[in-house]
Amino acid sequence: MAKIFRTHILVSIDPETLLSGAKGIYEKFKKEVEASKLSNEVMVAETGNLGISNKGVVVVVYPEGVIYVNVKADDVTKIMNEHIIKGRIVKDLVFSGEKVSGSSVKMELPKQNRVVLKGSGEVDPESLEEYIGIGGYEGLGKVLFEMKPQDVIDAVKKSGLRGRGGAGFPTGLKWSFTAPLQGEKYVICNADEGEPGTFKDRLIMEGVPFRLIEGMTIAGYAIGASKGFIYIRGEYALSIEKVNKAIETARKNNLLGKNILESTFSFDIEVRKGAGAYVCGEETSLIESMEGKRGNPRNKPPFPGVKGFRMNPSVVNNVETLANVPAIAVNGADWYKKLGTEKCPGTKVFTLMGDILYPGLIEVEMGTTLKDVVYKFGGGIKEGKKFKAALIGGAAGAFISEKGLDVKMDFDSLGEWAAVLGSGAVLVMSEDRDPVETLNSILEFFKHESCGKCSPCRIGTKRLELISKDIMKGRATEGDWETMKELSYTMKLTSFCPLGQSPYIPISSFSKYLEDDMKKNLNK
Amino acid sequence: MIKELTLYIDGIEVKVPEGVTILEAAKKVSVEIPTLCYYKDLTPTGNCGICVVEVEGVGTLKRACCTPATDKMKIHTNTKQVLDARKTVMELILSNHPNDCLQCYRNQNCELQTMAEKLGVTELPFKRFDRDMPLDDKGFIIRDSNKCILCGRCIQACQNIQTVYAIDFINRGYDTKMSTFMDMPLNDSTCTNCGQCVAVCPVGALYEKSSIDEVWAAINDPTKHVVVQEAPAVRVAIGEEFGMAEGTVSSGRMHTALRRMGFDRVFDTNFTADLTIMEEGTEVIGKVIKALTTGEIGKHLPVITSCSPGWIKFMETFFADLREHISTAKSPQQMFGPLAKTYYAEKEKIDPKNIVSVSIMPCTAKKYEAARPEMNASGYQDVDHVLTTREFAKMIRQSGIDFKNLPEEEADELMGFYTGAATIFGATGGVMEAALRTVWFVLSGKEMDNYDIKLVRGMDGVKEGVVEVPLSEANAKALNMKVLPVKVAVAHGLSNARKLLTKVATQLKEKGASEYHFIEIMACPGGCVGGGGQPYACEYAARARRADGLYKEDKEMVKVRASHNNPMVQKIYKDFLGEPNSHKAHKLLHTKYVDRSDLV
Numbered sequence A: 001m002a003k004i005f006r007t008h009i010l011v012s013i014d015p016e017t018l019l020s021g022a023k024g025i026y027e028k029f030k031k032e033v034e035a036s037k038l039s040n041e042v043m044v045a046e047t048g049n050l051g052i053s054n055k056g057v058v059v060v061v062y063p064e065g066v067i068y069v070n071v072k073a074d075d076v077t078k079i080m081n082e083h084i085i086k087g088r089i090v091k092d093l094v095f096s097g098e099k100v101s102g103s104s105v106k107m108e109l110p111k112q113n114r115v116v117l118k119g120s121g122e123v124d125p126e127s128l129e130e131y132i133g134i135g136g137y138e139g140l141g142k143v144l145f146e147m148k149p150q151d152v153i154d155a156v157k158k159s160g161l162r163g164r165g166g167a168g169f170p171t172g173l174k175w176s177f178t179a180p181l182q183g184e185k186y187v188i189c190n191a192d193e194g195e196p197g198t199f200k201d202r203l204i205m206e207g208v209p210f211r212l213i214e215g216m217t218i219a220g221y222a223i224g225a226s227k228g229f230i231y232i233r234g235e236y237a238l239s240i241e242k243v244n245k246a247i248e249t250a251r252k253n254n255l256l257g258k259n260i261l262e263s264t265f266s267f268d269i270e271v272r273k274g275a276g277a278y279v280c281g282e283e284t285s286l287i288e289s290m291e292g293k294r295g296n297p298r299n300k301p302p303f304p305g306v307k308g309f310r311m312n313p314s315v316v317n318n319v320e321t322l323a324n325v326p327a328i329a330v331n332g333a334d335w336y337k338k339l340g341t342e343k344c345p346g347t348k349v350f351t352l353m354g355d356i357l358y359p360g361l362i363e364v365e366m367g368t369t370l371k372d373v374v375y376k377f378g379g380g381i382k383e384g385k386k387f388k389a390a391l392i393g394g395a396a397g398a399f400i401s402e403k404g405l406d407v408k409m410d411f412d413s414l415g416e417w418a419a420v421l422g423s424g425a426v427l428v429m430s431e432d433r434d435p436v437e438t439l440n441s442i443l444e445f446f447k448h449e450s451c452g453k454c455s456p457c458r459i460g461t462k463r464l465e466l467i468s469k470d471i472m473k474g475r476a477t478e479g480d481w482e483t484m485k486e487l488s489y490t491m492k493l494t495s496f497c498p499l500g501q502s503p504y505i506p507i508s509s510f511s512k513y514l515e516d517d518m519k520k521n522l523n524k
Numbered sequence B: 001m002i003k004e005l006t007l008y009i010d011g012i013e014v015k016v017p018e019g020v021t022i023l024e025a026a027k028k029v030s031v032e033i034p035t036l037c038y039y040k041d042l043t044p045t046g047n048c049g050i051c052v053v054e055v056e057g058v059g060t061l062k063r064a065c066c067t068p069a070t071d072k073m074k075i076h077t078n079t080k081q082v083l084d085a086r087k088t089v090m091e092l093i094l095s096n097h098p099n100d101c102l103q104c105y106r107n108q109n110c111e112l113q114t115m116a117e118k119l120g121v122t123e124l125p126f127k128r129f130d131r132d133m134p135l136d137d138k139g140f141i142i143r144d145s146n147k148c149i150l151c152g153r154c155i156q157a158c159q160n161i162q163t164v165y166a167i168d169f170i171n172r173g174y175d176t177k178m179s180t181f182m183d184m185p186l187n188d189s190t191c192t193n194c195g196q197c198v199a200v201c202p203v204g205a206l207y208e209k210s211s212i213d214e215v216w217a218a219i220n221d222p223t224k225h226v227v228v229q230e231a232p233a234v235r236v237a238i239g240e241e242f243g244m245a246e247g248t249v250s251s252g253r254m255h256t257a258l259r260r261m262g263f264d265r266v267f268d269t270n271f272t273a274d275l276t277i278m279e280e281g282t283e284v285i286g287k288v289i290k291a292l293t294t295g296e297i298g299k300h301l302p303v304i305t306s307c308s309p310g311w312i313k314f315m316e317t318f319f320a321d322l323r324e325h326i327s328t329a330k331s332p333q334q335m336f337g338p339l340a341k342t343y344y345a346e347k348e349k350i351d352p353k354n355i356v357s358v359s360i361m362p363c364t365a366k367k368y369e370a371a372r373p374e375m376n377a378s379g380y381q382d383v384d385h386v387l388t389t390r391e392f393a394k395m396i397r398q399s400g401i402d403f404k405n406l407p408e409e410e411a412d413e414l415m416g417f418y419t420g421a422a423t424i425f426g427a428t429g430g431v432m433e434a435a436l437r438t439v440w441f442v443l444s445g446k447e448m449d450n451y452d453i454k455l456v457r458g459m460d461g462v463k464e465g466v467v468e469v470p471l472s473e474a475n476a477k478a479l480n481m482k483v484l485p486v487k488v489a490v491a492h493g494l495s496n497a498r499k500l501l502t503k504v505a506t507q508l509k510e511k512g513a514s515e516y517h518f519i520e521i522m523a524c525p526g527g528c529v530g531g532g533g534q535p536y537a538c539e540y541a542a543r544a545r546r547a548d549g550l551y552k553e554d555k556e557m558v559k560v561r562a563s564h565n566n567p568m569v570q571k572i573y574k575d576f577l578g579e580p581n582s583h584k585a586h587k588l589l590h591t592k593y594v595d596r597s598d599l600v
């Protein structure tokens, strides 16, 4: 049993806080705790990203759940003396946004219903005991000893879980294509997370890596795979470290490897480092890249579920998708279906960015309106400005103006607004911002990320970027804007993979919701 | 059991077996879907985006070349949406292409040009923007990346068919280009100059360094005596450039055209092909006897042919340890070279420094071979200029010659008389067959009853078998056997060569001997008929038809069918060389190989 401490000091360690000196703060807390002879009472631990960005080093103190931000070396002594020893919260360092869930302190923002992020920022990501303490591995136990693989697939099917990698493909259905196939099969976790600004998958991997491992193991059991791969974006050094540590711990505890928990099921997981290109997040490019080839997409069909890695059947799922699986296993499909909407059950992690008061991650139920996401969970627009537009779903996402604030954030409802949920990135633009600039950076992004395989995308993205530059320089005509729209439509029809098909989404939604803003920039 | 599918293409019902693509299914009902990057013998990649069609129930258009047909599929290949999309894609490609067709090597013979017309492109709505990439013209294969449409055919040819891996796509997105490792010049890479990449390139992005101007200059220089030789495979392909079917035998027309173009002497590489058989055959027999009498099998055998310069560079690069096993006999082109400047020069009393020796070859690697520094046995560069079949066709057109309707003439006899054994050199297995005809004669003292050795013919990648050669009394005594079973193998295309050679190298290493006595290797699929300098669009089926033409000439059109019976070959030994493998023959007609394994 893990030792019980009076107080936990959790220092958030992620690439961003590391740059702000989080390691130094962590060491200083340890030293001070020892110096104060509190080692038996107070535990200092690292934790993953807390979903708060742009706030320097972030520290949470439990049981109160107080979040300190912008913590500097001098503040450590202050927090120790005031909070830890005297029990007085250091008010000027307290984060004014939402507290992490489970906090006993009064919430200033609505509570999030966390499924995949549950425990992130609270538990020590390296501690298996703590993960078990919040219900971890209950799902795998139940699956291995009470369910047949087909039962697991049925449950996931019934739960209505849909892929969180962007396309929203029903997960149970995907598994059911691969399950009956013979031979070596794989579960591949897509942790390439190439969407600019998005870091939900990172948070899961750095905050509760065991949840991902448990989810993958259940997936492996369901489809009859003996091997899993997690393809992690190369820049995510900390995620790679945390996931690797968790895999090792799981192996040591018979939660991975031969005869898991003494059952007849064997499964192991290996981490693969991503090659760094956005298109490598597309499942067939990802597989090509895993095979050591240039990360260009493959033709589909055959789909990876039939011929994937090394031409063997491979289920590719996003991190967040897999992290939903343990909870479904424990609580059942009916419980899951109560969350979210009928066609899109469950929760969704959104990355809030841009001119929003509290940028960072939120996990809310599917179907939450854009208005609630922005105003309730995101704290509204910075400096009380007016909402101008949002870009939902990342670069391959759609623009929506204030006309669309009531849209429900789930796969289907957004589709009705000619928008997409995509990776769940929400870039909020205030009245001070010209969305044309955002469109321009998206088109630069596509030009940069085209893999170059097919002519419509390779040349088309370059053309779009050229026209966009003209727009930015005020020398484009209405005709150029028309060309842009038509060209992106041809690219949607003829590009080999979804990357080249995507610029149509931001461009057509821009035209639909923000045409006047474009007009202002034309015929100057 | 393969499932049968029923689908509807433009409303026409078509039944196909499972696994067939939309493109193939459409062909069955005479619906021609336009393609650009697609090439029959390669794996479809879907790179260009031209072959798109509408499939009912699918939001985007699908690529016909790589989308498998499914049951009940409803396909539309010529709706306005489809036609507009294809045209826009083509306009995009053209917006990033130099469009300097009038000066281009491929003018009038360019798949991009043809397709643009087919898709109805009449103006270029997108502003052009150039890529401005430097020309790679250091070697004999020129690479103009600005013209490249990134279809990927060359890369597949080099990697999958040839397993050379000299080229690949480098960079990403708009900056993607076909290039070598580290973007080096092709000439400094492992490239074998085989030209299979050139043969499949749809545009003017890959082409041979031309010698047309130099050859015209020599012809028009009154102080020069210009002699020409033509490889076997040229005669069954050149007609394609003038609307004739693949495999049409044009030996006579070819000789006439060359005379009309102004060459002083029109000889034939086939003559030195016969000579190659005498030299190489003698070498093989000598080595077999040595191996059998000394028992050092692995030291002397197998003997591997050396006529294909792409293969030679491949061997020097990837199998340098096997150099001792390669026949030292030069290729027919390089036997012709020194003999023209010695034997012929002496006979005609011409100062060899005034002789310009031109060869017409189905091959780009022959340009490289002629330029190898050791190829100067005559005291001069033995072969001065090498033209590909394609360059030859251009020169015929420039001369205003109506090739198709030309009368047929023989080559000049002294170095132009040839046998059927020589002409089949141009097809895979031909050198082996020609050599066996002579080896049989030398060992048994009798002609073969039937010259056709079928086991080495055909398009299988590696062919092998045993030919039982009856021995003459003297040979039977010397070797202590009545019949010599000669184990032979033939490989064409470097991937097949790699397979066979890996086996041979392993056997030599592990057992000290390989199972084969004599191996023929040609760098190009199909042998020289499929050479990198042949008319474009030479799919495998076309290569096979060209080979058929050669077998036809051998069987039906020539007077003599075995090299040792060529009277002009007998004459050159009598008048000039002495006997096969003589000291003089060695000096002029044999060579050494270089270790290039550091290129890898």
Ligand SMILES: Cc1cc2nc3c(=O)[nH]c(=O)nc-3n(C[C@H](O)[C@H](O)[C@H](O)COP(=O)(O)O)c2cc1C
Residues within 6 Å of the ligand: A162, A163, A164, A165, A166, A167, A168, A169, A171, A174, A190, A191, A192, A193, A194, A195, A278, A279, A280, A281, A282, A283, A284, A316, A317, A318, A319, A321, A322, A497, A498, A499
């Ligand atoms: C250009 C491109 C980039 C993508 N990037 C990612 C990514 O970073 N992470 C991800 O999970 N899926 C990404 N996808 C989607 C994957 O192809 C695939 O649909 C997904 O991993 C399937 O998992 P899911 O069913 O759990 O959603 C991308 C797709 C495209 C076309």
Ligand code: SF4
Residues within 6 Å of the ligand: A279, A297, A449, A450, A451, A452, A453, A454, A455, A457, A458, A495, A496, A497, A498, A499, A500, A501
């Ligand atoms: S659409 Fe773009 S990213 Fe996709 S294959 Fe074509 S060039 Fe590559």
Ligand code: SF4
Residues within 6 Å of the ligand: B141, B154, B157, B158, B162, B164, B165, B166, B167, B190, B191, B192, B193, B194, B195, B196, B197, B198
């Ligand atoms: S000439 Fe042959 S070896 Fe050289 S790049 Fe082309 S295909 Fe490859």
Ligand code: SF4
Residues within 6 Å of the ligand: B147, B148, B149, B150, B151, B152, B153, B154, B155, B178, B197, B200, B201, B202, B203, B205, B206
């Ligand atoms: S060089 Fe020719 S064959 Fe190679 S990719 Fe470019 S266009 Fe295609």
